[in-house]
Amino acid sequence: MPAAAEADLLLVLPLALPLLACALGAVLWRFPMAQRGLTLAAAFALLVAAIALLAHVAARGGPVASQMGGWPAPFGITLVADLLSAALVAAAALVYAAVAVYGCADGPTEREEQLYHPLLSGLMLGVCGAFLAGDVFNLYVWFEVMLIASFGLLAVGGGRAQLDAGVKYLALNMVATTVLLFAVALLYGMTGTLNMADLARRVPEVENRGAVAAVALLFLGAFGMKAAAFPLFYWLPASYHTATPQVGAVFAALLTKVGVYGVFRLFTLVFAGTAEWMPWVLGAVAVATMITGTLGAVAHWDVRRILAFNVIGSVGVMLVGAAVATPLAIAGAVFYVLQDVLVKANLFLVAGAIRRAGGSYALARLGGLWRREPLLGLLFLLPALSLAGLPPLAGFWGKVLLVRSGLEAEAYVIAVAVLVAGLVALYSMLRIWTEAFWKEAPEEAPLAPHRMGAAERWLMLGPAAVLALLTLSLGLWAEPLLAFALAAGEQLTAGREAYLNAVLGGAAAP
Amino acid sequence: MDELLALAFGALLAGGTYLMLARTLLRVAVGLLLLSNAVNIAIFAAGRVLGRIPPLVEPGAQALAAGTANPLPQALILTAIVISFGLTAFSLVLVHAAHRAYGTVDPDALREAEPPGLPAADPAAAAAAEPPTRRPPPTPAAREAA
Numbered sequence: 001m002p003a004a005a006e007a008d009l010l011l012v013l014p015l016a017l018p019l020l021a022c023a024l025g026a027v028l029w030r031f032p033m034a035q036r037g038l039t040l041a042a043a044f045a046l047l048v049a050a051i052a053l054l055a056h057v058a059a060r061g062g063p064v065a066s067q068m069g070g071w072p073a074p075f076g077i078t079l080v081a082d083l084l085s086a087a088l089v090a091a092a093a094l095v096y097a098a099v100a101v102y103g104c105a106d107g108p109t110e111r112e113e114q115l116y117h118p119l120l121s122g123l124m125l126g127v128c129g130a131f132l133a134g135d136v137f138n139l140y141v142w143f144e145v146m147l148i149a150s151f152g153l154l155a156v157g158g159g160r161a162q163l164d165a166g167v168k169y170l171a172l173n174m175v176a177t178t179v180l181l182f183a184v185a186l187l188y189g190m191t192g193t194l195n196m197a198d199l200a201r202r203v204p205e206v207e208n209r210g211a212v213a214a215v216a217l218l219f220l221g222a223f224g225m226k227a228a229a230f231p232l233f234y235w236l237p238a239s240y241h242t243a244t245p246q247v248g249a250v251f252a253a254l255l256t257k258v259g260v261y262g263v264f265r266l267f268t269l270v271f272a273g274t275a276e277w278m279p280w281v282l283g284a285v286a287v288a289t290m291i292t293g294t295l296g297a298v299a300h301w302d303v304r305r306i307l308a309f310n311v312i313g314s315v316g317v318m319l320v321g322a323a324v325a326t327p328l329a330i331a332g333a334v335f336y337v338l339q340d341v342l343v344k345a346n347l348f349l350v351a352g353a354i355r356r357a358g359g360s361y362a363l364a365r366l367g368g369l370w371r372r373e374p375l376l377g378l379l380f381l382l383p384a385l386s387l388a389g390l391p392p393l394a395g396f397w398g399k400v401l402l403v404r405s406g407l408e409a410e411a412y413v414i415a416v417a418v419l420v421a422g423l424v425a426l427y428s429m430l431r432i433w434t435e436a437f438w439k440e441a442p443e444e445a446p447l448a449p450h451r452m453g454a455a456e457r458w459l460m461l462g463p464a465a466v467l468a469l470l471t472l473s474l475g476l477w478a479e480p481l482l483a484f485a486l487a488a489g490e491q492l493t494a495g496r497e498a499y500l501n502a503v504l505g506g507a508a509a510p
Numbered sequence: 511m512d513e514l515l516a517l518a519f520g521a522l523l524a525g526g527t528y529l530m531l532a533r534t535l536l537r538v539a540v541g542l543l544l545l546s547n548a549v550n551i552a553i554f555a556a557g558r559v560l561g562r563i564p565p566l567v568e569p570g571a572q573a574l575a576a577g578t579a580n581p582l583p584q585a586l587i588l589t590a591i592v593i594s595f596g597l598t599a600f601s602l603v604l605v606h607a608a609h610r611a612y613g614t615v616d617p618d619a620l621r622e623a624e625p626p627g628l629p630a631a632d633p634a635a636a637a638a639a640e641p642p643t644r645r646p647p648p649t650p651a652a653r654e655a656a
Contacts (some may be wrong), residue, residue: 053517137586144593151600155607161607161641164620167535172615175530181590182549188586189556242623299629301636329569362640364633426521 004066010056011066011079011132013049013091017042018125035117040104042121043097046128050090057086058484063491063502065134073504074198078134080503083488084334085479088261091114091341092127095253096120098463099246101348102349105459109245111157112336119156122149123250130258135194136184139262142228143180147173150255150336153247165239172225172235180222188371197503199270200496203247209275216271216278220263220285227259229319230288233312233506238310241361242389245352248304251344252311257337259262260318267322268330268492269499282323283414287426290316290421297428303436304353306428313425315339317418318321320402323436324409331489332401335481339386339394339474346467350376353460354436357452363432368441375461377437382468384433386475388426389418394474398481515555522548535605535615539598546594550587557583 028034059065063082067073081089109116126146133139156165174243189195190211191202202436206212225232240251249353263282271278294314298307318340321333325475351361358366370377386393399418406415452460491498522544529541551631561577568575627639 040545080604084542135591141589141593144597148596148600155604160611161609161622163604165623166604167620168623169610171530171538171542174597174601175545176540178545178549182552183548185553185586187555188553188583189558238624296629301630301633302640305628309535360637362633362637364637 007056007064008051008066010049010200011064011081013130014046014053014093014132015079017049018121018128019379023127024116025121026115026251029113029118031086032112036100036108036114039100039117039120040097042155043093043100046124047090047097049094050086050093052458053081053403054083054086054090054258057081057083058283059329060496061145062498065502074195076194077138078177078195078503079132080134080197080499081127081132081490082499083484084264084492085092085261087334087338087484087488088131088257088341089128092124092254095250095341095345095465096124098345098349099250100466102249102352103246104407105234105456107200115152115206115351116158119149119152120246121251123254125149127254128257131261135189135196136199136266137194139196139265140177140180140184143177143262145257146255147177150251152241153250158242161242164421166244169235170404172232174220176225177450179218179225180426183215183218186211186218190215190268193236195503196269197266197500200500203270203274205235210270213275213278216267216274217281218282219266219271220413223259223266224261225261227256227315228289228293228312229259229285229315229317230292230312233289233293233315233356235307236312237305240308241302245355246349248307249345249348250349250352252307252320252348253341256311256315257318257341260315260337263319263322264330264333266491267494269323270310270323274497279323282319282325283411285329286316286323289319289412291404291424292419294421294424294428298424298431301431301435303347303354303361303363303366307316307347307351310314310347310425310428311344314344314387315419317399319401320406320414320418323413324405325493326409327486327489327493328401329405330492331485331488334488335401335485336395338481338485339398339471342471342474343383343386343393343395346379346464346471347387348465349460349467350380350383353452353464354380356460358436358458360389363435365442367439368437371436375465378432379461379464380437381433382471384429385426386471388429389422390426392475393482394471394478396475397478401482401485420455441503471508512555515551515559517546519551519555522551523653533616533618535608535617537603538617541599542601543594543598546590546597550594552592553583553586553590557559557586 025035025038064081065078065080068077089471123146126142126149130139133142151170155162190206191199193199193202201202201291228236240248242387290313293309297306318333320338321329346508353376355361358369386395389395389399403415403418526541526544526548530539557580560580562597565574565578565581569610612620622641625639625641630636
């Protein structure tokens with residue numbers, strides 16, 4: 001197969017597979033078990049396709065682009081994969097597969113007849129599309145695809161709490177996408193182009209620097225709201241804890257990451273060096289996000305609420321990479337984002353298993369799980385300690401790079417904030433550990449303690465075990481991912497020209 | 511023409527923001543609709559209002575003639591209209607479902623995801639503040655059967 005056709009195929013497959021699963025799943029809505037098989041097949045096929053794409057991008061040593069319909073670059077729709085986006089697609093596929101397996105632990109549920117599976121595939125379509133989009137308008141469209149699927153996933157088959165959460169989630173996220181579309185319109189008005197590589201060439205030529213900075217702030221606001229950055233995160237703790245474990249895992253692992261990815265893509269490619277004060281804004285947002293997120297986690301006594309606030313705290317840590325913006329900082333953020341996808345999916349799946357084994361999410365009603373389910377305890381402890389950034393787990397290495405880059409850039413406040421946020425996150429995680437696993441079971445249990453059957457246990461804990469083992473092995477054997485993250489950081493900073501050449505075909509600026 | 515578009519944008523933005531501040535979910539949904547239409551006008555203005563000639567390339571020519579309309583904003587707006595139509599339809603259904611479940615459309619009265627009393631000082635108080643897990647409202651088919 002010629003190289004160009006191979007790149008085309010590899011870039012289209014991560015979109016075609018979820019789309020196909022979505023369409024077929026909608027046809028099969030009456031048959032939950034058939035839909036399950038379809039989701040499993042699509043998830044593992046997507047995983048294989050994403051790994052092939054990642055290997056292709058890594059082998060090429062530079063970004064890979066494909067022009068849809070053969071329209072030349074600044075005019076048509078472009079799909080681009082560099083190391084960061086290919087790795088994120090692979091991580092997303094892994095979460096999709098883990099959730100697909102986890103969902104088989106129960107018998108067929110009513111939700112599955114209410115289009116749960118097509119919506120999940122639609123969500124993956126939006127997520128993969130956003131990672132691979134080569135122009136800002138398509139980025140917006142993929143955000144909307146992801147958003148409408150996530151509204152559905154949150155609301156279908158739900159009760160009163162889900163409706164309450166859905167209303168708030170919908171209203172605030174629709175404002176965010178409207179702001180995003182407005183920012184896209186202004187950027188188009190200033191430069192006459194939407195292609196991100198073309199924008200990278202034209203935005204520095206715009207004379208009205210104040211307008212460019214204003215548009216950059218609008219993008220930051222829109223992506224920040226998606227990513228649940230301070231002060232725009234209120235929708236997240238109001239909604240994530242009401243989702244089912246599978247949906248919560250996908251939301252926590254992927255949705256905020258897409259917002260973070262948007263910040264990284266635009267602020268390294270298009271808005272690099274827009275204004276002197278921009279790193280200060282990003283740094284303040286990052287520090288405030290991680291401190292408020294982790295402190296919020298400490299204020300709660302419910303497993304899911306604690307995890308939801310920790311999602312916010314981690315977003316702050318990732319944004320440090322965009323604030324410091326040296327190659328080392330971006331490498332640290334890439335490392336942290338990738339391990340955080342695994343950790344967040346793992347924690348929410350384990351929370352579902354805690355609910356199953358202990359009968360509640362409220363810490364007051366839980367206890368004694370370590371004695372009854374030691375494997376569950378281990379599977380909670382590994383991602384929880386990685387979230388806090390303790391060695392030898394994967395989160396430690398991401399934070400090492402971020403703190404070191406902060407110290408090298410003399411951004412001491414940021415470096416200290418990362419460490420403090422790690423400590424507070426550790427405290428909130430250990431609270432779940434001591435209350436749910438270590439203390440004696442309370443006298444009056446809300447529901448009769450449930451003893452998990454063998455098949456149920458393996459289907460629920462198997463995906464969590466794979467994710468936890470990956471977190472552990474990425475911590476113990478961090479060298480390959482570290483080298484990968486450094487290469488990705490290099491691509492996003494010094495290697496910008498390679499991205500432009502891959503998309504625009506090496507054509508000189510007109 | 512640009513002035514008119516700017517005025518329309520401002521009016522829609524102001525109306526949309528005003529409605530979104532209301533304590534009625536239906537008004538919030540209409541406010542979001544107005545807001546997305548304000549942005550559609552912004553896209554239209556961003557593409558410059560150049561002329562009235564349809565953007566078709568004459569046979570034999572390589573580019574559009576002077577004075578043709580810019581086709582790209584129209585494609586963008588068409589996409590945005592379809593998206594906002596879908597989202598508005600969904601939000602109206604969600605508001606309807608919330609009204610059926612809670613009997614009100616006042617967003618301040620929807621407190622089940624974030625109950626009053628949280629965050630609490632100790633685990634027992636936090637557990638007590640959580641609403642009891644209730645079954646989802648019956649579907650119309652189930653109600654008919656009952």
